[in-house]
Amino acid sequence: MLLLLPARLLFVVMPFLALLGILGVPLDGRSETPDVATDEAVIDEVDEEAEEEEGESTWLYGEVGVVSDYVDRGISNSDERPALQAGLTYEFDLGLDQEATGYLDLWGSNVDFDDGGEARVELDFSAGLAAPLGESGFDVDVAATYIVYPGADSDLDYDYVEFPLALGYAVTDALSLGLGYIFSPDHSGDVGRAHYVEALAAWTLPWPGDDWPVTLDARLGRQWFESNSMAGLDDYLDWGIGLTTTVGPVDLGLHYTDTNLGRGDCYGGSDACGARLVLSAVARF
DSSP: OOOOOOGGGHHHHHHHHHHHTTOOOOOOSOOOOOOTTSOHHHHHHHHHHHHHHHTOOEEEEEEEEEESSOEETTEESBTTSOEEEEEEEEEEEOOOTTOOEEEEEEEEEEOBOSSSSSOOEEEEEEEEEEEEOTTSSEEEEEEEEEEEOTTSOGGGOOOEEEEEEEEEEESSSSEEEEEEEEEEEEETTTTEEEEEEEEEEEEEOSSSOTTSOEEEEEEEEEEEESOHHHHTSOOEEEEEEEEEEEETTEEEEEEEEEESOOGGGSTTTOSTTSOEEEEEEEEEO
């Protein structure tokens, strides 16, 4: 499983905008301590400010980026053309001993399914929960996502809901592993039930160093559809490998992706399922 706004977005965007007035950025906890002889009123004021900083429990994040091809689960969703993408995430502390956090997420991208221009924009609305699994070292993330394509003919039945579940484990500070499962009770295009499983690994390379971190990541996924005829695809495997580096607030990526579907097996002769290199640049704030 990140853009652009018709009226339907108001239901999600307006709460975010309202929250902007009350959210602050968590501080690093450093402050100048007054001398012992400082007036007691000043000391009390500093103590109150420190308590407010420690009590910070909500955060707002955003990202804006461009990719040379919007590839999802090994298949191009932008007709092998560049895509503009953006997202907004509101995260809040649930106040539990396990340091669990909840989040609301809005993400979007331009799309092109080579369907005569019916679908031009994808919008994803998500609500989720992320937490460590006790002292096991594992982290779990479970969510519900509503994916819509404003402007597409309703007869195409593109809009759908899916439920992602992700499990992560940090082997070392540099190496992390993950497993993911996504279930949709009625996938896009009257496909019926759909299941997707994925294994991931990410390794921060020991060079060139902390000033210019480079991460090597790899993934392998498997997609199943209840109705392959409606999907226009057989069940398939997809995989990818690539490098990501961070320059200031910008993540730069280069990834290779592919599937085991031949051109004749992909939407009746499309190139959307073939191998490709994807360049990406995403600024986070």
